[in-house]
Amino acid sequence: MSCASCDTLTPGLIDLDDARRRLLADARPLTPSESCPLDAAPGRILAEPVNARLAMPGADNSAMDGYALRIADLETHPNGLPVIQRIPAGCAPALLAEGSCARIFTGAPIPAGADCVVPQERCRIDDQGRVHIQGEALPGANIRRRGEEYLEDAPLLPAGQLLDAPALALLASQGIVEVEVFARLRVALVSTGDELVEPGMPLAPGQLYNSNRAMLSALLRQQDCELVDLGIVADTAAGLRDALCQARDSADVVICTGGVSVGEEDHIRPVLAGLGELIFHGVAMKPGKPFAFGRLHRAVGDVPLLGLPGNPVASLVTWQVLGQAFVQACQGRRPRPLQQFPVKAGFSRRTTQGRRELLRVVLDPTEPSPVVRLAGGQGSAMLGAACQADGYLMVPGNTPVLEGNDYVFLSVAQFAV
Ligand SMILES: Nc1nc2c(c(=O)[nH]1)N[C@H]1C(S)=C(S)[C@@H](COP(=O)(O)OP(=O)(O)OC[C@H]3O[C@@H](n4cnc5c(N)ncnc54)[C@H](O)[C@@H]3O)O[C@H]1N2
Numbered sequence: 001m002s003c004a005s006c007d008t009l010t011p012g013l014i015d016l017d018d019a020r021r022r023l024l025a026d027a028r029p030l031t032p033s034e035s036c037p038l039d040a041a042p043g044r045i046l047a048e049p050v051n052a053r054l055a056m057p058g059a060d061n062s063a064m065d066g067y068a069l070r071i072a073d074l075e076t077h078p079n080g081l082p083v084i085q086r087i088p089a090g091c092a093p094a095l096l097a098e099g100s101c102a103r104i105f106t107g108a109p110i111p112a113g114a115d116c117v118v119p120q121e122r123c124r125i126d127d128q129g130r131v132h133i134q135g136e137a138l139p140g141a142n143i144r145r146r147g148e149e150y151l152e153d154a155p156l157l158p159a160g161q162l163l164d165a166p167a168l169a170l171l172a173s174q175g176i177v178e179v180e181v182f183a184r185l186r187v188a189l190v191s192t193g194d195e196l197v198e199p200g201m202p203l204a205p206g207q208l209y210n211s212n213r214a215m216l217s218a219l220l221r222q223q224d225c226e227l228v229d230l231g232i233v234a235d236t237a238a239g240l241r242d243a244l245c246q247a248r249d250s251a252d253v254v255i256c257t258g259g260v261s262v263g264e265e266d267h268i269r270p271v272l273a274g275l276g277e278l279i280f281h282g283v284a285m286k287p288g289k290p291f292a293f294g295r296l297h298r299a300v301g302d303v304p305l306l307g308l309p310g311n312p313v314a315s316l317v318t319w320q321v322l323g324q325a326f327v328q329a330c331q332g333r334r335p336r337p338l339q340q341f342p343v344k345a346g347f348s349r350r351t352t353q354g355r356r357e358l359l360r361v362v363l364d365p366t367e368p369s370p371v372v373r374l375a376g377g378q379g380s381a382m383l384g385a386a387c388q389a390d391g392y393l394m395v396p397g398n399t400p401v402l403e404g405n406d407y408v409f410l411s412v413a414q415f416a417v
């Protein structure tokens with residue numbers, strides 16, 4: 001497998017891992033906390049740790065439908081054990097009398113005196129209604145012990161936890177109805193470009209539809225951000241300055257697309273320098289080279305700005321590998337490191353000069369071990385392959401892709417939340 005950190009970088013561009021580190025070093029939770037009912041909490045971020053109120057499970061209970069018994073009785077009662085109790089889930093059982101057993105169901109409390117549950121598939125009931133077991137009965141078998149997962153006051157969820165379905169279920173299992181969460185992060189979205197037109201409007205020659213706005217508003221909503229959509233802003237320094245001032249005054253984070261490259265129509269960097277500071281610009285990745293990060297100054301507290309490239313796939317990929325983790329950290333989450341695993345290339349391709357390339361690829365379902373193929377055209381404006389891709393084949397700069405060699409794969413599934 002190739003070593004991504006050994007890339008020879010194009011001068012002036014920083015490595016992708018460095019860019020991520022610098023972004024995360026600068027990110028702080030930007031929102032205050034508020035109380036939130038559990039029903040309204042999906043997608044929110046816990047602002048305070050939660051400890052267990054109840055032991056889990058709350059009592060010893062059966063993991064199977066079957067019979068609860070005392071193992072010693074099996075030897076002393078070779079003619080079988082009469083069933084003298086029936087214990088469905090939710091009831092309080094009586095003491096198990098010596099030489100008897102209890103019909104029991106999954107989740108039902110274990111009667112005092114029983115030390116084992118035998119699943120019904122291994123039990124035979126004779127014509128006098130006595131239970132005989134096949135195979136071994138081991139102490140504690142099929143009994144879920146009180147507190148085996150959590151005891152009262154044990155740490156349950158840390159601050160920064162995303163309230164996804166399992167976390168909400170865990171809180172509900174504790175009878176919790178309200179939690180302290182971070183307020184929603186307000187993110188201003190600015191689409192720059194004189195050539196852009198919103199879908200639904202007619203296109204004049206040379207114009208194109210604004211696809212980054214649809215993409216990023218979906219991504220930001222998925223991330224549970226409150227969107228402040230400032231629409232399309234013309235490619236003029238004055239227009240951009242006004243838009244960035246408005247964004248700065250109405251949001252916690254600003255994201256803009258386009259205008260971050262080096263041409264005289266690209267105003268983001270000079271305007272940012274006037275309203276705040278540019279922290280870094282240019283990442284050795286393809287797509288996504290002109291990614292910029294800076295701060296807009298404000299009387300109280302600066303507002304971070306992420307400048308994503310205009311090319312739609314460059315915008316998507318820089319959001320996924322750089323912007324998303326930064327936004328998550330500002331939301332109070334602890335972003336996960338990028339998940340990567342080795343796959344074999346099912347194609348060959350020429351080298352990319354000095355930039356780590358993230359090729360849009362699909363996993364070949366007919367191969368026994370992971371092999372990837374190109375998902376389609378790899379241009380930074382070609383959204384078709386991005387729609388089909390299972391992930392990115394990350395190829396170090398100056399390295400050709402050779403069919404059959406191992407490379408790093410980043411699954412797009414990891415960016416889903
Ligand atoms: N001389 C150089 N030119 C370029 C360089 C360079 O290093 N030197 N870098 C290239 C790379 S790499 C990229 S990526 C692009 C990105 O440039 P910008 O971020 O400044 O983006 P724009 O120039 O504004 O637009 C690029 C491209 O994307 C289209 N676009 C922009 N916004 C949208 C949108 N909201 N929806 C759909 N499409 C959009 C725009 O029309 C352009 O075609 O710069 C290269 N140039």
Ligand code: MOO
Nearest residue numbers: 287288289314380
């Ligand atoms: O980096 Mo640009 O995104 O190659 O097209």
